[in-house]
Amino acid sequence: MVVPGEKIRCHPSIIVERSLSGVVLLAFLVTRFEGTPVAAVLLAAIVALLLFYYRQWKLTTIRFNEAEIVVERDTLFKMKKTLPYTKIASVNVNRGIINRLFGTSRLQININSGSSATVPEAVLTFRRDLADELRSTISEHLYGQEIAPDEDKAVEPLVSFSPVDVIIHGLFSVSTYQTFVGSLFLAYSVFELYTSMGTGFGADGKALISLLIFVAVQVGPSISLILRYYNYRVYRRGETIYLEHGLLRTYKTSFEVSRVNAIRVKQTLIARLMHRSCIEAEVVGLASGSGESLRPILCLLKDDATQQRLLEELVPEFMHKTSLEKQPEGARSVLLIRAAIASLALAAALIYPSIWIYRETRTMDGFAGTVLPFALPLATALAILAIFYATHVSYRITRFGAGSDLFVFVNGAVDRETVVMNYDKVQMVRITRGPLARHFGVARGKVYMLSSTGGASVSSGYFAGSRLAAIGETVMERIASGEYDWRKNSI
Numbered sequence: 001m002v003v004p005g006e007k008i009r010c011h012p013s014i015i016v017e018r019s020l021s022g023v024v025l026l027a028f029l030v031t032r033f034e035g036t037p038v039a040a041v042l043l044a045a046i047v048a049l050l051l052f053y054y055r056q057w058k059l060t061t062i063r064f065n066e067a068e069i070v071v072e073r074d075t076l077f078k079m080k081k082t083l084p085y086t087k088i089a090s091v092n093v094n095r096g097i098i099n100r101l102f103g104t105s106r107l108q109i110n111i112n113s114g115s116s117a118t119v120p121e122a123v124l125t126f127r128r129d130l131a132d133e134l135r136s137t138i139s140e141h142l143y144g145q146e147i148a149p150d151e152d153k154a155v156e157p158l159v160s161f162s163p164v165d166v167i168i169h170g171l172f173s174v175s176t177y178q179t180f181v182g183s184l185f186l187a188y189s190v191f192e193l194y195t196s197m198g199t200g201f202g203a204d205g206k207a208l209i210s211l212l213i214f215v216a217v218q219v220g221p222s223i224s225l226i227l228r229y230y231n232y233r234v235y236r237r238g239e240t241i242y243l244e245h246g247l248l249r250t251y252k253t254s255f256e257v258s259r260v261n262a263i264r265v266k267q268t269l270i271a272r273l274m275h276r277s278c279i280e281a282e283v284v285g286l287a288s289g290s291g292e293s294l295r296p297i298l299c300l301l302k303d304d305a306t307q308q309r310l311l312e313e314l315v316p317e318f319m320h321k322t323s324l325e326k327q328p329e330g331a332r333s334v335l336l337i338r339a340a341i342a343s344l345a346l347a348a349a350l351i352y353p354s355i356w357i358y359r360e361t362r363t364m365d366g367f368a369g370t371v372l373p374f375a376l377p378l379a380t381a382l383a384i385l386a387i388f389y390a391t392h393v394s395y396r397i398t399r400f401g402a403g404s405d406l407f408v409f410v411n412g413a414v415d416r417e418t419v420v421m422n423y424d425k426v427q428m429v430r431i432t433r434g435p436l437a438r439h440f441g442v443a444r445g446k447v448y449m450l451s452s453t454g455g456a457s458v459s460s461g462y463f464a465g466s467r468l469a470a471i472g473e474t475v476m477e478r479i480a481s482g483e484y485d486w487r488k489n490s491i
Contacts, residue, residue, distance in 0.1 A: 002134060007061040013102035014125040015053045020098070022049050062124060064134065069109065071122050083121055085141035087111045089285020092120075092253040093135055095128075095246075105131035109138075110285035143240050143256065158313045161232045161300055169300040170226035173278055174218065176269040176414045182218030185210045232300055236314050243296055253296070259283050261425040261449045262458070263318040264295070265307070265418040272416060276301040279311060282425075284450045295451070318420045320408055322401035330440030331462030332395050337436055339391040343384040350380045390414065398461030400468075407471055409447075409460050419458045424483075425449050429472035431465060443468055 002008060026046045033039045056075055063070040069088075073079040092108040099105055105128045108120040126134065192207035230247035242254045262282040271277060279299040286296055299310045312319055354376045361372040390413040399410035409419045428448040437443055445460040445468035460468060477483075 002064055002130070002137075004066050005063055007063055009061060010057060010125045011102065011104045011127055012057060013098065013104050015050065015057050016102075017096075017098050017125065018056075019049050019053045064137065069122070069138075071124075081122065083109060083111065085138065088138065088142060089259060089283075090253055090255045091135050091138045091142070092251065092286065093131060094249065094251050096249045099125070099128075103128055107131050107134060139254065143238070143254070157233050157235045159234075159299070159302065159306055159310050161229075161302075163230070165300055165302065166226055166229050166232060168274075168276070169229060169278065170222045170224075172268055172270045172274070172276070173225065173266075173301055174221050174268070178217060178221070179268075179270075182214045185214040185217065189214060229297065229300060232297075234298060234310075234314065241298070241314060243298075253286055255283050255286060255296075257315060257317060259285065260315060260318070261451065262419055262421045262456070263298075263311070263315055265311070265420075267412075267416045269414050271301050274301075275304050277304055277307050278302070279307060279314075281315070282449060282451045282456055318406065318422070320401070320403060320406045320420055322403035322406060322408055324399035324401040324408060324410060325463075325467075327395055327398050327400075327461050327463060328442060330437075330442040331398075333440050334436045334442060334462055335391045335395050336388075339387050343387055346383060346387075347380060350376060354380070394461070400460055400463050402467070402470060402474070409458050411459070411461065421447060421449065421458065423471070423475050423478055426471070426475050427455075429468075429475070431468050431472075433465060437462060441465075445469075445471065447471065 023046055026042050026049070030039050030042045030046075033042065056073065059075050060071070060073045063072075067084060069083040069085075071079075071081045071083070089110045092110070094106040094108055095104075096106070104125050107122075107124045107126065109122040109124070111121050125131075189207045189210035192210065227247045228249075228251075229245045231250075232245040234241065234243050236242070236257075239257050240254050241257060241260075242252075244250070244252045260281050260283055264280040264282070265277050266280060267277045278297060278301045280295040281298050283296055298314055299307050302310070357376050358373045364372065394411075394413040397410065397412065397416065399408070401408040406420055406422055408421070411417055411419075426447055426449060430446045430448070431443050432446070433443040441464065442462040443465035444462055446457050447460075448455065448457045450456075
């Protein structure tokens with residue numbers, strides 16, 4: 001048990017955590033220069049690196065006082081960091097492979113600040129039982145209630161997420177545009193393999209390069225999501241939401257509902273065809289600094305009925321009954337003119353390449369000579385059709401609704417997103433009117449708020465300027481009347 005005010009150190013395994021990547025790199029270089037003076041220098045660098053992190057660990061102490069946490073380092077470059085409990089947004093527990101080997105956990109302490117939202121203010125490694133005890137103590141300061149070490153196992157989650165749900169989320173929550181680009185590289189790889197059949201994996205390596213790009217763009221992110229959200233659990237107790245997930249690296253966090261700045265209900269094209277959607281939250285102060293600093297997921301891709309039920313149970317404060325309005329006719333005119341300009345620019349840019357490809361390929365025999373001369377003009381025509389179709393869908397889908405406490409933006413011609421925001425969470429509203437928009441009497445709005453990624457903005461479609469300006473006016477009215485709770489937006 002930690003005595004308030006007592007100076008303690010992190011677990012010595014933090015030396016391994018911090019030096020591992022550098023030691024591995026230097027050790028690899030040693031093998032490359034074995035038997036040379038360079039190898040001796042590199043070995044000395046490994047020893048120096050370990051001594052540096054050992055000294056840093058030895059001279060760094062932490063005190064958990066009654067009102068704040070103090071992290072102090074007495075090295076050449078001295079450092080003293082004071083974190084008052086009143087400013088802490090969350091305390092996350094992160095356990096990687098090294099932590100599991102040494103029986104430790106990493107406490108990641110975040111404050112409610114947009115400037116440091118993507119990097120924890122302090123990352124402290126302790127024995128697992130001590131880390132759980134400290135997290136419970138800090139949570140008592142934050143939420144007025146302790147967190148038992150095995151509480152997450154005792155609480156029955158609102159919705160169970162099976163491994164199949166996690167795999168579906170990993171595969172189909174990736175952006176449709178990203179999936180499309182990855183599919184193009186996969187198709188090109190297959191085409192190169194077909195044309196170079198009998199000469200190996202692509203005579204010039206194009207097939208392999210395209211396949212590697214497909215893996216980096218599509219397969220890699222999907223596998224990363226599956227590993228990140230395996231064993232996913234979410235539940236709410238009182239005014240606090242608890243999250244837990246991870247296979248190789250486990251991650252636990254909790255945050256008050258009052259710190260949620262917005263709720264995003266997202267659907268990729270494939271997810272929409274499957275009648276599934278996921279829920280993301282805009283919350284400041286959940287960063288881990290190790291790839292977990294994205295918006296927290298409150299619900300993986302689930303059927304729409306389950307998603308709505310979970311939304312009602314977790315964040316009923318963001319359930320809106322606001323009627324949503326379509327874009328006015330002026331918006332259609334603006335969108336069509338913009339689509340026409342984009343199409344003309346695309347066609348003009350591809351005229352010369354189309355002529356050049358036609359001249360170079362028209363003398364080819366067989367399938368190539370029949371298809372390739374007209375491939376680029378055909379692709380251009382399809383792209384123009386896609387532009388106009390996306391414009392039509394965007395006009396039909398984009399919505400805006402404003403109620404007494406919440407307002408809603410719905411956007412997305414391909415990947416759809418519904419963002420529900422509270423007036424009290426708004427940092428700034430910006431209304432823009434271009435020449436076309438002014439001519440047709442419409443405008444676009446952009447709402448800024450604090451986010452788990454530092455800052456976030458949500459753009460509207462084209463609506464009457466007075467309707468969008470009413471958002472900022474409502475915020476100012478709430479401030480003047482005292483309804484606006486400035487403490488929820490303090491940095």
